[in-house]
Amino acid sequence: RPLDINIELPDEQAAQRIKIGIYFATWWALNVVFNIYNKKVLNAFPYPWLTSTLSLACGSLMMLISWATRIADAPKTDFEFWKTLFPVAVAHTIGHVAATVSMSKVAVSFTHIIKSGEPAFSVLVSRFLLGETFPLPVYLSLLPIIGGCALSAVTELNFNMTGFMGAMISNLAFVFRNIFSKKGMKGNSVSGMNYYACLSLLSLLILTPFAIAVEGPQMWAAGWQNALAQIGPNFVWWVAAQSIFYHLYNQVSYMSLDQISPLTFSIGNTMKRISVIVSSIIIFHTPVQPINALGAAIAILGTFLYSQAKQ
Numbered sequence: 001r002p003l004d005i006n007i008e009l010p011d012e013q014a015a016q017r018i019k020i021g022i023y024f025a026t027w028w029a030l031n032v033v034f035n036i037y038n039k040k041v042l043n044a045f046p047y048p049w050l051t052s053t054l055s056l057a058c059g060s061l062m063m064l065i066s067w068a069t070r071i072a073d074a075p076k077t078d079f080e081f082w083k084t085l086f087p088v089a090v091a092h093t094i095g096h097v098a099a100t101v102s103m104s105k106v107a108v109s110f111t112h113i114i115k116s117g118e119p120a121f122s123v124l125v126s127r128f129l130l131g132e133t134f135p136l137p138v139y140l141s142l143l144p145i146i147g148g149c150a151l152s153a154v155t156e157l158n159f160n161m162t163g164f165m166g167a168m169i170s171n172l173a174f175v176f177r178n179i180f181s182k183k184g185m186k187g188n189s190v191s192g193m194n195y196y197a198c199l200s201l202l203s204l205l206i207l208t209p210f211a212i213a214v215e216g217p218q219m220w221a222a223g224w225q226n227a228l229a230q231i232g233p234n235f236v237w238w239v240a241a242q243s244i245f246y247h248l249y250n251q252v253s254y255m256s257l258d259q260i261s262p263l264t265f266s267i268g269n270t271m272k273r274i275s276v277i278v279s280s281i282i283i284f285h286t287p288v289q290p291i292n293a294l295g296a297a298i299a300i301l302g303t304f305l306y307s308q309a310k311q
């Protein structure tokens, strides 16, 4: 019987690295564009439950069209697949809405500084809910992550509790989403791209009734008229851009998650936040105090220490 060992030649390794590098760069660039349009939309139209729903609806529609026109092959799924996907979709929905609510209340940079604390949530969930233990340096690396986020939060000029809690809830929900996703993707034949498409569809079904209950068509109609009057017809393009880029960046991130470990994924995600924090501060002229920036830098440095300690 032939040995079941996958030996990668140096050329294959280099090609794989280049491929992941391209995925990462595309993921970060798409995410920066999403964050900018998302905030522009939320500034004019502060209804995060609807904008979150539209992002999922747009992605679902794009994928349904791609499957119908055979641009992409539709996945072969069964009841078991959707059952396993359900908890992932619940976590994705909560994490997505919570982050969008956060960004409707505070600066994009602040939401992402708090979201750079995600590794700390990952360790705490793994330790206390899954009973996994880690070497001491991993726990020590949480100190700068938590301390840096806390320093940034207390020195934030436009602090808002809903904005802060939204980012914290999003961190917790996304830790569960990532753990369940990697498990769900293992051993089934659905690609990263199609896995994220199914996740969007299911999340859309979960989110829609809640969005109607929390905000609802009356508020949306009045807000929409107001935004159109303020911004003009371009507002519709902003909404389209935030929705399309939301789907694209998530799709690319799932295509990378398919190829890498959750640890490499979370490091890539933190690096992504640096580009979002810097670009959004420049574009939205966000006021930042030196001590506030120091907090963000300490938190991000903590994430690097965490990744080293975990390896």
Ligand code: 3PG
Binding pocket: 095, 096, 097, 099, 100, 115, 174
């Ligand atoms: C969302 O709307 O889902 C968040 O902006 C996503 O946050 P992420 O940067 O963790 O993907």
